[in-house]
Amino acid sequence: METNVVLYIRVSTDEQRDKGFSLQAQERKLREFCEQRGWNVLEVFSEDFSAWKGFDRPAYRQMKDYLIKNSKNLSYLLFTQWSRFSRDARESHVEIQSLKKLKIEANAIEQWVDSSIPENKYMLAFYLAAPEVENDRLSLRTKAGMQQAVRQGRWLWKAPFGYSNDTTTKLIVPNSETKETLQYIFSTFASGAYSFEEVRRFAKDKGCHLSKQAFINMLANPLYTGLIPERDERGKVIELHRGVHEPLISEETFSHVQAVMSGKRKPYQGKTKGNYLPLKGNLICPDCGGIMTGSASKGNGGHYHYYHCQAKSKCRNRYRASTANEAFEKYLRKFQVGKDELYLYHHILNDVFKVSDVEREQERKSLETAIDNIKDQIKKLDEKLMSDDLPMDRYNRLSAALEAKQNDLITQHATLGKSGSEYGSYLKYACSLMGDISGYYSRASHSTKQKLIGSIFPEKLVFDGKDYRTGKVNEVFAQIPNISKGYKQKQSNNNVELSCWAPPSGLEPETL
Numbered sequence: 001m002e003t004n005v006v007l008y009i010r011v012s013t014d015e016q017r018d019k020g021f022s023l024q025a026q027e028r029k030l031r032e033f034c035e036q037r038g039w040n041v042l043e044v045f046s047e048d049f050s051a052w053k054g055f056d057r058p059a060y061r062q063m064k065d066y067l068i069k070n071s072k073n074l075s076y077l078l079f080t081q082w083s084r085f086s087r088d089a090r091e092s093h094v095e096i097q098s099l100k101k102l103k104i105e106a107n108a109i110e111q112w113v114d115s116s117i118p119e120n121k122y123m124l125a126f127y128l129a130a131p132e133v134e135n136d137r138l139s140l141r142t143k144a145g146m147q148q149a150v151r152q153g154r155w156l157w158k159a160p161f162g163y164s165n166d167t168t169t170k171l172i173v174p175n176s177e178t179k180e181t182l183q184y185i186f187s188t189f190a191s192g193a194y195s196f197e198e199v200r201r202f203a204k205d206k207g208c209h210l211s212k213q214a215f216i217n218m219l220a221n222p223l224y225t226g227l228i229p230e231r232d233e234r235g236k237v238i239e240l241h242r243g244v245h246e247p248l249i250s251e252e253t254f255s256h257v258q259a260v261m262s263g264k265r266k267p268y269q270g271k272t273k274g275n276y277l278p279l280k281g282n283l284i285c286p287d288c289g290g291i292m293t294g295s296a297s298k299g300n301g302g303h304y305h306y307y308h309c310q311a312k313s314k315c316r317n318r319y320r321a322s323t324a325n326e327a328f329e330k331y332l333r334k335f336q337v338g339k340d341e342l343y344l345y346h347h348i349l350n351d352v353f354k355v356s357d358v359e360r361e362q363e364r365k366s367l368e369t370a371i372d373n374i375k376d377q378i379k380k381l382d383e384k385l386m387s388d389d390l391p392m393d394r395y396n397r398l399s400a401a402l403e404a405k406q407n408d409l410i411t412q413h414a415t416l417g418k419s420g421s422e423y424g425s426y427l428k429y430a431c432s433l434m435g436d437i438s439g440y441y442s443r444a445s446h447s448t449k450q451k452l453i454g455s456i457f458p459e460k461l462v463f464d465g466k467d468y469r470t471g472k473v474n475e476v477f478a479q480i481p482n483i484s485k486g487y488k489q490k491q492s493n494n495n496v497e498l499s500c501w502a503p504p505s506g507l508e509p510e511t512l
Contacts, residue, residue, distance in 0.1 A: 003039045005076040007031070008063060009046040010084045023048075026080045033078070033109045042074070054091035071102040082108045083131035090382060092128045097385065097392045121386065150230050153243040161208060161218055162248050172245045179248060181206045182224070186249050189219060190256035195445070219257055224249040276305040276321055278449035279328060283307055284460040287315040291460065294321060307463070324463055331468040332438040335456065335477045342431050367413045374406045 009026040023046050034041050043066060047059030055064075067074065077099060079085050085106065086092040099106050107113060113124045149156055155172045159165045162182030163172040181203065189199045200215050210218060222229060226247030227240040277294035285292050293310050296303040305321035381399050384390035390398075433440055441452055453461075459472040 003075045004042050004073050005039050005078050007044045008079045011048055012050045029080055030078055054088050055095055074104050077104055077106045079108055081110050082127040087131040089128040089132045093386055150228050151241050153228055153241050174246055181208055182248055186253050186257055190253050192260050225251050225254045275446045282453050282461055284462050285309050285317050286462050286464045287317055319465055329438045329442055332441055336437050337434045342435050367409050371409050374402050378402050
């Protein structure tokens with residue numbers, strides 16, 4: 001009976017430069033091997049693709065389909081060395097067993113393993129592990145080389161916004177098209193005159209289309225001052241090195257930007273035209289029921305702002321904006337919480353967070369133990385597979401179930417990252433807001449006032465020239481007027497000075 005074989009040859013981009021690894025050289029060796037034994041070569045599959053990630057490779061997938069369709073007429077899948085087959089030992093064992101089920105033997109002509117001899121499994125394990133060890137060693141050498149280059153002040157990655165990669169010198173150089181935009185972004189934000197989102201919107205108009213997080217990372221990147229950050233395995237900056245590239249931002253400007261980002265230097269909140277009409281679009285006319293708009297009229301040497309019915313309305317209701325705004329701030333005081341109630345609320349939740357921290361840590365440890373147990377189970381499955389004590393179909397089913405469970409536990413573990421101390425900033429903010437909601441509203445920017453109105457009043461407000469009313473109030477705020485005003489704090493020496501908790505200029509603790 002004739003022996004039919006399929007040849008598989010593979011190189012990666014780097015290996016093409018290495019002697020003896022070219023596709024032509026591999027195919028020549030394989031064909032000579034088959035000719036000497038009188039074996040028929042039915043098909044040759046070749047590809048230029050890395051084998052670091054198992055068998056998800058274009059030509060290999062195509063070949064596997066061919067092997068499945070023609071398995072009855074095939075005896076061998078041949079390659080020159082086991083490193084051509086794969087560089088992942090675990091994936092290799094799984095694939096070898098999969099081919100065995102098709103009655104096809106995978107083997108390397110330069111590292112032949114006689115599978116009929118049980119002891120040869122040791123040799124096979126060595127051949128499969130060697131490429132993986134080589135990869136790991138190469139990875140360590142690469143990391144060490146990159147670390148040394150960083151210490152020499154060289155940026156090795158894709159150039160960030162404002163720079164370009166110079167293919168000749170392998171350095172980053174200022175980009176003539178984006179350099180000025182980058183400098184505009186830093187100088188504008190450093191002034192403190194605009195919020196983060198306003199600067200990002202300005203930058204977008206100038207061609208900078210970075211996502212919110214990428215924009216934040218850019219503003220915090222010391223690379224623009226001429227420094228290269230060296231990071232540890234977790235990505236934390238451990239040292240800054242003077243780079244060989246040209247800086248685009250002065251250290252003074254960069255420091256101002258960091259001060260604004262950290263909240264130590266608050267963005268200026270000047271009066272804008274819109275700030276005179278924060279209730280625009282949120283008022284309903286008490287007569288016609290239409291949504292009132294707002295505008296300014298000029299007279300007596302200045303501009304006077306009004307809320308009024310729209311032109312198509314016949315009732316012509318109109319209220320001076322200053323009167324309506326003042327009445328609204330007074331109306332908001334109905335939803336403020338007294339200091340005594342806030343004191344109790346603050347300390348109760350503090351205790352809850354402390355208890356939650358302990359429970360959260362216990363649950364984290366429990367999940368870590370469960371994850372380790374699953375890893376041990378997967379390892380035992382691998383050992384059983386290698387010793388032929390476990391059929392391939394059962395192995396695939398069990399390992400898939402274990403890995404799915406492991407991923408679920410890892411996700412649960414990641415969600416337990418926040419501690420009560422992190423929630424403390426939100427609690428502190430909430431108390432400050434609830435204790436002085438009217439004052440906070442009066443100091444807020446126009447956009448923040450609009451958000452606050454929408455948060456408290458899901459439906460439009462009705463103003464009759466003196467008082468406000470609304471059909472619905474947020475459930476949390478609706479309960480505030482019902483809180484007992486007779487509560488007296490028993491221990492006056494434990495009084496909390498909530499007035500010093502000045503809230504930032506947003507509807508939540510500042511995270512940019």
